[in-house]
Amino acid sequence: MSKIVVFGAGGRAGRHAVAEATARGHQVTAVVRDPQQHPDLAGTGIAVVAGDVTQPDSVAEVAARHDAAVNAAARLDVPAETFFPVAARALLDGLARAGVGRLVAIGIGTVLETAPGVAVHDDPGFPAEGRAFSLGHAAGLAALQGADTDIDWVVLAPPPVVLDNEAARTGRYRTGGTRILPVDDSATFSYADLAVALIDEIETPKHHRALIAVAPCA
Numbered sequence: 357m358s359k360i361v362v363f364g365a366g367g368r369a370g371r372h373a374v375a376e377a378t379a380r381g382h383q384v385t386a387v388v389r390d391p392q393q394h395p396d397l398a399g400t401g402i403a404v405v406a407g408d409v410t411q412p413d414s415v416a417e418v419a420a421r422h423d424a425a426v427n428a429a430a431r432l433d434v435p436a437e438t439f440f441p442v443a444a445r446a447l448l449d450g451l452a453r454a455g456v457g458r459l460v461a462i463g464i465g466t467v468l469e470t471a472p473g474v475a476v477h478d479d480p481g482f483p484a485e486g487r488a489f490s491l492g493h494a495a496g497l498a499a500l501q502g503a504d505t506d507i508d509w510v511v512l513a514p515p516p517v518v519l520d521n522e523a524a525r526t527g528r529y530r531t532g533g534t535r536i537l538p539v540d541d542s543a544t545f546s547y548a549d550l551a552v553a554l555i556d557e558i559e560t561p562k563h564h565r566a567l568i569a570v571a572p573c574a
Contacts, residue, residue, distance in 0.1 A: 359422040361385040363409045364429030366394045368521050372551035373426045387418050409443045415450025424558045427461040436492020444499035448507050459509040460557045465516030466490040468536040510563045512570045515539045520546045528573045529553050537571040545572045
């Protein structure tokens with residue numbers, strides 16, 4: 357059993373990560389900006405605390421005495437190009453001070469490549485508003501890649517489709533590299549199975565300091 361701190365625990369991906377981790381017997385600290393807004397998160401093996409993923413001191417405080425971290429945090433009220441790199445640097449700083457060596461973060465499928473050096477968001481027809489958000493994720497990834505850190509991080513990027521919040525957990529998924537994985541038009545990927553991939557990377561790390569595509573099994 358490990359102690360896992362989950363940043364952004366109030367969102368869909370974060371909630372599923374909390375549920376998956378606790379179902380496996382881990383102790384979880386669920387970090388949200390305002391715990392009073394998420395009374396339903398509390399439960400056996402779960403501590404709900406206030407924290408700010410963009411502040412290294414806050415990260416260090418809530419992550420102390422934990423074994424690993426999951427980052428599912430996102431802000432829609434802050435420009436993506438500001439939020440994601442600031443959060444990435446704060447996580448690396450704060451987790452290092454807290455002695456947490458493993459970080460598993462959720463990326464976005466639009467930063468994956470369709471060809472070497474060409475991301476999904478580089479398509480000429482890609483929506484401008486979506487591209488700005490994707491570029492923010494890319495900036496966060498660049499902050500991780502460029503950091504001089506001992507933190508063993510990995511970013512898991514689900515396919516660029518709307519994830520299913522209600523679909524049942526199958527426990528099955530596949531991973532690749534930085535290239536987008538082919539997905540059938542009728543295929544769906546659930547938050548529950550994304551959470552399986554996240555916690556698997558904590559229990560049995562297979563990928564290190566890389567962007568990794570994750571998708572439903574073909």
